[in-house]
Amino acid sequence: MSDMIRVTLPDGSAREVARGTTPAQIAADIGPGLAKAALAAKIDGEVRDIMRPLDGDTDLALITARDEADALELVRHDYAHVLAEAVQALWPGTQITFGPATDDGFYYDVKAPDSRDPFSMDDLPAIEEKMRAIIEADKPLVREVWSRQQLVDKWEAEGETFKAEWAKELPEDEELTVYWSGEPGSKDAWLDMCRGPHLASTGKLDPQAFKLMRVAGAYWRGDQKNAQLTRIYGTGWLNKKQLNAHLTRLEEAAKRDHRKLGREMDLFHLQEEAHGSVFWHPKGYRIWRELEAYMRRKMDGGGYQEIKTPQLMDVRQWTQSGHWGKYAENMFAVPDIVPEVDEDSGVASPTVAADADWMAIKPMNCPAHVLVFKQGITSYRDLPIRLGEMGCCHRNEPHGALHGLMRVRQFTQDDAHIFCTEDQVVEEVRKFCELADSVYKDFGFSYHVKLALRPEKRFGSEDMWDKAEQELRDAVAEAGMANDDYGWEELPGEGAFYAPKLEWHLTDAIGRTWQVGTIQGDRVLPDRLDASYVGEDGERHRPVMLHRAIFGSYERFIGILIEHFAGRLPVWLAPVQAVVATIVSDADDYARQAAAELEAAGIRVESDLRNEKINYKVREHSLAKVPHLLVVGKREAEEGTVAVRTLGQEGQRILPLAEAIAMLKAEATPPDLRGA
Incomplete structure (x- = not known):
């Protein structure tokens, strides 16, 4: 050698x-x-x-540092290790488990010594101070290869029961590594089991570029049957400027939180009696209705036929489709209940019959759409068939994962399925790309397009996946989106178990991204559910089934819109588009007349004739995010004008009532109807 x-x-x-x-x-x-x-x-x-x-x-x-993605993952990994070292230095006897990098920082799961309470927010300043001391000490990070038995002996000797348990499960034939913080064996050296990689030393981290954010409960290996741990979260960056920018984004995000704004704007609420489902108030449901009407117009214009399918279907149907085997833990299933009536009390008690048929509440619409497609005989001349549904679905999401409108158990999709021939796939996907583009532009979003490729566990042959993935690539290329302008990227292993998918990732007003629309090219489900059409040759053929959505779900898309616009929705979406507010009671009759004319013009308007100061009214309606406040007093009543105060703008404009109505009517027209 x-x-x-x-x-x-x-x-x-x-x-x-x-x-x-x-x-x-x-x-x-x-x-x-x-x-x-x-x-x-x-x-x-x-x-x-x-x-x-x-x-x-x-x-x-x-x-x-110019290679930001790789550099950030490295420094966040190191911050996590420094966090664990700091905690053990401050509180000997603390047990450590795992501490990965995250999208904007890091965390480490630890167990406090028996002599003290679990860690809390009050402990974070001391931990931060110790972390900075470790960073400023510029301790070398040294990699060593150990045997599994060395690891087990090390952790058992030090009472690290979690690390010892994990080490016992590591394969003997793999290279197992540890990292020292400090010279190996020296008095101040600290060691952790880790694959790496790491920076050369702790001093490569910026001591002013991290912040510990919060603590939360966690369980060893994510199982609530196991020991409870404390998860300490932090955010870490390459420099202080990046950290400050991130903290500013978090402050802005808190101001835009759709749950907070939903309360202030009286749009919806959530409560334990229906945990994971939304109670829509009149104003919130008005937003929903406007979006639904908008999407129906888009779907009608795209050649979709709207259908409605059952909420409950026999579990055998879900077994045949493959969802029961892959998704049962996320589905709600109910047995056929037989009421038994007590002869003495007359009280009925539900019992489950031994031979009960089990029904499942649908978590998605696709199998039901296949059943609609299968009614009657379909010819190749009928294809493509585009079936759309504003379909209400239920998924048994974990309690701790639920988050306002963003993650719920009951949701409604702007769902559709396109049944087409092999030769029609690329064209149908291209058309969908253009439809999705028009929708997102109507809301002012920029976006990236990504292709999620075959996962490790999947149905179908390799040839099938090769073809399905290439069709999506070709369609995006024909739509002119397979380039850097659209952030084109391929994501290995992230497709569904039955199909690859294109994903649309929206960028909001403060730079966050949200994955919303998708389209998937599926050959598995039509085969499993025996869908077919009669081809030009007179033989039966399997259609390709394209699963597609643009909003994703109404609940989540509304939540995204609220945060994107900070509650200041475009006038056409605002639940109340204008309020006519009086300065003095002498203007009440004129205010009623103005509101009536606005309403006759199709404007969603309210009147505020209360005996309150105008500044109080302005503040209240600004908090409710009403786009336009039309203030009227004695002079406006005499002159037939209104003083228009627009949300987010200084001052006011004096306009004739007819001109104000024309302005509002133009702004209240949905974007797809402007110029029609």
Whole structure:
């Protein structure tokens, strides 16, 4: 074996170095600036420690802060380890479990010593201070390979029961690694079991670029039957500027929280009696109705036929479709109840018959749509058939995962399924891409398009998946969206068990992304449920079934809209589009007349004739996010004008009533009807 190896850099240049050279040494040879900036190395595409020796010919790329995605994951991983070290330093006897990086930070699950209460928010300042001390100590992070038995012995000797349990389950034939914080074996060295990679030292972290955010309860291995732990959450960044920007986004997000605004605007509420389902108030349901009417117009224009299917279907149907085997834990199922009446009391008690038929409340609409498609004989000349449904579905989401309108147990989808021939798939998906584009633009959203590819556990042949994935690629290309302008990206392993899918990720006003619309090219369900059409050759053929939605669900899309617009919905969506408010009682009759004319013009208007100061009325209607306040006093009544105060704008405009009505009528027209 040669003592020299060949290292190829991203620019195509190559250099011969001694076997065992580290990427850090190569960075230093290139220049001191790079040596200081380099955080880790990408070896043949795999991120590794910058101090890990190279043992063969390789392609090498050095990761710096400019490689933000890789760099952020590295620093967040390290912040998590520093967090665990700090907690154990402050409270000896604390047991640690796991601490991964997250989308905007990190967490670590720990168990407080028996001598003290579980960790709380009050402990976070002390932990932060200790973390900064560890970072400023610039302790080296050193990788070592251990045997499984070494790990088990280490954790058992130190009373780390969770780590010991996990170590016993690790495979003996894999390379098992630990990382020291500090020189191995030194007095202040701290050790954790980890795959890595890590930075070269704790000093590579910015001590001012993290913040501990909150604590929460957790269970060992996520099972509530196991020991309860404390999960300490933090957010971590490459520098203080990024941290401050993130905290500002969080502050803005809190102001936009749809649950808070929903209360202030009197749109909806949630309560334990129907946990996971929404009580829509008149104003909130007005938003729903406007969205539903808008989507119906879009679907009618796209050649969809609207249907309505049952909420309950026999479990055998869900078994045949494959959902019962893959999704049963998320479904609500009910048996055929037989009431037994007590002869003495006359009270009926429900009992389940031994041979009861089990019914399941639908978690999705697709099997029912196949059953509609199967009625009668379908010819190739009838295809494509586009069946749409504003379908109410139920899913047994975990209690702790429920979140306002964003994640519920009862929801309604703007759902549709397109049944088409193999030759029609690309064109139908292309048309859907253009339809989705028009909808999102009507709401002012930009978006990215992503293709979720075959998961590890799936139905169907490899050939089927190859074809289905390529059809979606071709359709997006024909729609002109398979490029950087639309953030085109492929996501390995993230498709559904029956089909790949295109996903639309919206970007809201404060830069957050929301995955909403999807379309999936499915050949599995038509086969499992025996759907067919008669082809030109007179033989039966399987249709391809395209599952598609644009809003995703009305509940979640309304929640996104509320937060995106901070409650200041476009006038056409606002539940109350204008309020006519009086300054003095002498203007009451004129206010009633103005409101009547506005209502006759199709404006959703209310009158505020209360004996309150106008500033009080302005504040109240601003809090309710009414787009326009039309103020009238004695002068306006005499002149036939209104003083228009627009939400979010300074001052007011004096307009003739007829001109104000025309302005409001134009703004209240849905975007798809403007110019019609």
